[in-house]
Amino acid sequence: MSWQQKIEQSLQQRHAAVTYRTRQLNQGSTGRCLRIDNQSYINFSSNDYLGLSHDKSVIAAWRKGSRCYGVGSGGSGHITGYMQPHAELEQQLADWLAYPRALLFISGYAANQALLASLTAAGDRILADRLSHASLLEAAVNSAAQLRRFHHNQPDALQRLLDKPCDGQTLVITEGIFSMDGDSAPLSQLQAQTIAAGGWLLVDDAHGIGTRGEQGRGSCWQQKIKPELLVITFGKAFGLSGAAVLCQHEVAEYLLQFARHLIYSTAMPPAQACALQAALIRIQQGDDLRDRLQQRIKQFRHGAANLSLGLGRSDSAIQPLWVGDNQSALELVHNLRKRGLWLTAIRPPTVPLNTARLRITLSAAHQASDIDDLLEALNAIDR
Structure with a gap:
């Protein structure tokens, strides 16, 4: 089968299944x-x-940032692309969510891919809610770790997997609010199980941050937990784009050394970081x-x-x-x-x-x- 035949067959299959996507x-x-x-x-x-994509204070901050810093970062944050607005935003996010560090990423997809690719290795295992976002499941499949999925929002199903032996490290993955069903994970119970098994918990709270908890601090704050890895994105309640990983200081330093999605991507425009600072204020007061x-x-x-x-x-x-x-x-x-x-x-x-x-x-x-x-x-x- 030629390349052209392969492509045509795949497109025909999508049409036949009524799953063909259009923009x-x-x-x-x-x-x-x-x-x-x-x-x-x-x-x-x-x-x-x-509704912050049209908030006047957010738009004004972007305009001011572009006048001061231009419309692009000019390179990776490891070269010349890490600027004062980025550093300020990272510190503001860390203070807001009570974590030692925050690292900015160009998207939630990139953040999730980077975490799983850089942190897991052969012998480790990833235990993921089966309805976790595609960025998490794809990264888990492509990692060297063993992936096992547990039934959606069922702690008993997770526990059965945790009870099985593992030679390496265990990473449990879930979302704060699930993107297609809109329901919430039982985060407190999942964290307790993960801690008891000696593992780490990763929560992607893309749809909870800004809309839940005191000052919009999200699902984890609302359920009174602090996972080892918290991913928040800026394309939902913040009204912009990009993402951040909240973590301990040593984890942030590790990611700066080994997270290829962070190292080899152009940093977000500093003007965008300025707008995100304004959006954060609006969320905190929102x-x-x-x-x-x-x-x-x-x-x-x-x-x-x-x-x-x-x-x-x-x-x-x-x-x-x-x-x-x-x-x-x-x-x-x-x-x-x-x-x-x-x-x-x-x-x-x-x-x-x-x-x-x-x-x-x-x-x-x-x-x-x-x-x-x-x-x-x-x-x-x-x-």
């Missing part, structure tokens, strides 16, 4: 509304949970935004309770509606878009087979009338 050109912004094919939609597919988000979540769940579609057990900004087969999910999305509502059908391989769903994401930027419009449309289609 849509957004002609507007990523806020409460977007514009595609010259039509405006209310946006229910954005991870901008607090009880109003978190309260508004919770109001929208309660409003949606109350109105969607009687839908025949399967409403997930989520109290987060991520509200999945299970449809089942791929074609039905696409048809439902099509009907909602005709009503001016932008939603996305999530299909395999992103989620398991026969669990296609609408992944509805809510934001503090949404108005109560937006939720009413969505519920009215869902109820009309559900009849």
Whole structure:
């Protein structure tokens, strides 16, 4: 089989399974509304949970940073790309989350890949919740360690794996809030089990940071734990992009020596680090935004309770509606878009087979009338 035949066969298989992905050109912004094919939609597919991508103080900080430092970092942080805004942001994040150190990464994907690639070796084992993010599972598969997955949010299943002998180190992986189901991990119990087994816990709190806990400190703070490795990302509640790893001083120094995704990537623009500092302040002072988000979540769940579609057990900004087969999910999305509502059908391989769903994401930027419009449309289609 030639390269061309291999590619064509793979594309045909995606089409046949109704899992073919396409991109849509957004002609507007990523806020409460977007514009595609010259039509405006209310946006229910954005991870901008607090609406900070359009916050005036965040935008002003980026502009000021670009005037002072330019629009790029010019290189890896190990060469010339590590600047004062980066150092300040790392210290602010560490102080906020009560860790000795924070290290910036260009994305959450890169941070997760870097951690597993640099920390684990042959003889080690990685025990991961089976619904952990693709960046974690892919990195685990590609690592030299042995990967075993435990049933989603089931500490007993984890314990059975922990009880088995291991010659090397044990790393347990989970998320604070799961990206496709919107539910939360039992972090306190998972940490207690991991400590008892002599392992380390890695929590990816991409969807909890900013929206949960005192001052938005996230899922771990809310559940009163401090994992050895905490990954937070800036593409959700922060309204920007990038990520950070919170850890002990020695771990940070180790990553600076051995994490190739950190060493060989151009550092984030210093102007972006300036904007992230402003976003952090807004999050710390953002009880109003978190309260508004919770109001929208309660409003949606109350109105969607009687839908025949399967409403997930989520109290987060991520509200999945299970449809089942791929074609039905696409048809439902099509009907909602005709009503001016932008939603996305999530299909395999992103989620398991026969669990296609609408992944509805809510934001503090949404108005109560937006939720009413969505519920009215869902109820009309559900009849």
